[in-house]
Amino acid sequence: MAATSGAREVFGTRAGFILAAAGSAVGLGNMWRFSYQASEGGGAAFVLLYIGMTIILGIPLMLAEFSIGRAGRRAPVGALRKLAGPGWGRVGWLFAVGPLLILSYYSVIAGWTVRYAIESIATGFPEEAAEHFGRVATGQGAIAYHVGFMAATLAVVMAGVKGGIERASLILMPALFFIVVGLAIWATTLSGGAAGYRVYLQPEISALSDPAVWRAAAAQSFFSLSLGMGAMITFASYLERTHDLPESATIVSFTDFGVAFVSGLVVFPVIYSLGLQGAVSESTVGALFIALPGAFESMGLVGHVVGLFFFVVLAVGALTSAISLLEVVTSSVIDEFGVPRKAAAVGVAVTAAVLGLLPATSLDALGLMDKIAGEFALVIGTLLIAIVAGWVARGTVTDELLAGTSPFWRRQVPRIVLAIRYVVPVLIVIVLVFSSGETVKAVRDFLGG
Ligand code: TRP
Numbered sequence: 001m002a003a004t005s006g007a008r009e010v011f012g013t014r015a016g017f018i019l020a021a022a023g024s025a026v027g028l029g030n031m032w033r034f035s036y037q038a039s040e041g042g043g044a045a046f047v048l049l050y051i052g053m054t055i056i057l058g059i060p061l062m063l064a065e066f067s068i069g070r071a072g073r074r075a076p077v078g079a080l081r082k083l084a085g086p087g088w089g090r091v092g093w094l095f096a097v098g099p100l101l102i103l104s105y106y107s108v109i110a111g112w113t114v115r116y117a118i119e120s121i122a123t124g125f126p127e128e129a130a131e132h133f134g135r136v137a138t139g140q141g142a143i144a145y146h147v148g149f150m151a152a153t154l155a156v157v158m159a160g161v162k163g164g165i166e167r168a169s170l171i172l173m174p175a176l177f178f179i180v181v182g183l184a185i186w187a188t189t190l191s192g193g194a195a196g197y198r199v200y201l202q203p204e205i206s207a208l209s210d211p212a213v214w215r216a217a218a219a220q221s222f223f224s225l226s227l228g229m230g231a232m233i234t235f236a237s238y239l240e241r242t243h244d245l246p247e248s249a250t251i252v253s254f255t256d257f258g259v260a261f262v263s264g265l266v267v268f269p270v271i272y273s274l275g276l277q278g279a280v281s282e283s284t285v286g287a288l289f290i291a292l293p294g295a296f297e298s299m300g301l302v303g304h305v306v307g308l309f310f311f312v313v314l315a316v317g318a319l320t321s322a323i324s325l326l327e328v329v330t331s332s333v334i335d336e337f338g339v340p341r342k343a344a345a346v347g348v349a350v351t352a353a354v355l356g357l358l359p360a361t362s363l364d365a366l367g368l369m370d371k372i373a374g375e376f377a378l379v380i381g382t383l384l385i386a387i388v389a390g391w392v393a394r395g396t397v398t399d400e401l402l403a404g405t406s407p408f409w410r411r412q413v414p415r416i417v418l419a420i421r422y423v424v425p426v427l428i429v430i431v432l433v434f435s436s437g438e439t440v441k442a443v444r445d446f447l448g449g
Helices: 014-025 028-040 044-072 076-084 086-091 094-122 129-137 140-158 161-187 194-201 205-209 211-224 231-236 245-273 277-282 284-297 301-337 341-355 363-392 394-402 407-448
Strands: none
Touching: 014 161, 014 231, 014 245, 014 301, 028 044, 028 094, 028 194, 028 211, 028 245, 028 301, 044 076, 044 194, 044 205, 044 211, 044 231, 044 245, 044 363, 044 394, 044 407, 076 086, 076 094, 076 231, 076 301, 076 363, 086 363, 094 129, 094 140, 094 284, 094 301, 094 341, 094 363, 129 140, 129 284, 140 161, 140 301, 140 341, 161 245, 161 301, 194 245, 205 211, 211 363, 211 407, 231 301, 245 284, 245 394, 245 407, 284 301, 301 341, 363 394, 363 407, 394 407
16 A cells, blocks of 8 residues: 555554564663673662663653654654644754764664674684774774664665564564574573673662662663653654554563563673673773673684674664664654655765764764763653653543553553653653763763863
């Protein structure tokens, strides 16, 4: 059925939408950021806290985005304008600028994962892993892989919601689940991995008294679930009203958590069986792109194969997330300026590729962009969404949550709305207070150093 002019594209299947949303959520945030935060935040204590945050913050916020998107049937700018008025529409541009910035550095990191996947079988990883990462992370090579990755993302988004995003998600997501589980099973065979499981799975309760751990758990759940940047608004704008939103949000959130948790079951035993824990606490990127390749290399042939799968999973996760980031911005350009999809997607991808030249030449710039766009702007975004869904357009949002919903979830809707109105904004403001301090400090350090 050809789309008539003016008709909005739609997802073809329920699984297609759920896997596309899960594809947005599952990404570099799960595979690495999660393990790193867990090791900093008391292992299983962090994991439990994270589950709690996902339930009381993540799922309600995802539902806020889903219902704004489906009720508005527009990309974030148009959806907010329709539900909350022209002022909110202008604020909605945050949900185009933010994802554009995230996409620009996310694609640089994704480029590294593609390069590592290729190197793991083509050449193996060099002995001096840290020097190698230094050469790979910035400069011409980094730019080339960044641009190549952006081109792949663009190819999917140009093909449209059903023919591109849905089709890619239906193939890539099952492949990703399969490989991550396979890697976790393989990791159980490592001698000396027990120490890793212990650190990961034994709760260190004292970590819970540290407010920084709570903030980290909340911020991690926003980033990992792709909240606060309008990605879920955009995907839901391509949904029919017969779709059960609360059930989908629950499935997507727990899938995201599941992949993060299982990734930890790969990363921890590998790192500990090779005695590399020092490298983990040194830096996030360091452990992923320095310690793990070193570990794989020391395992000989098996390490090459495992390394290949590991970095392929990272690249696939990054691709489905980048697709959602490119789609949010593209979709606002299509809706607001009436530009055809292909032209809009090319324009946005080229802009993001050019912006990415900065993080592709400076790791400091990359870190700063992550703090500003990937953490601070994203927390602001979640607050705006909670205000619109819980206060400004509460009636519309409540109707939307009930439409197409099964009796069990219909009974939960009043509770979900209460969470969106009171619990979520209060917790976000607390997170924001901590994040602002850190962001200001990061900007100062960047300018001063
Ligand atoms: N959730 C992705 C990850 O875990 C990153 C991501 C994709 C994202 N789309 C987003 C983050 C939108 C915030 C907003 O890697």
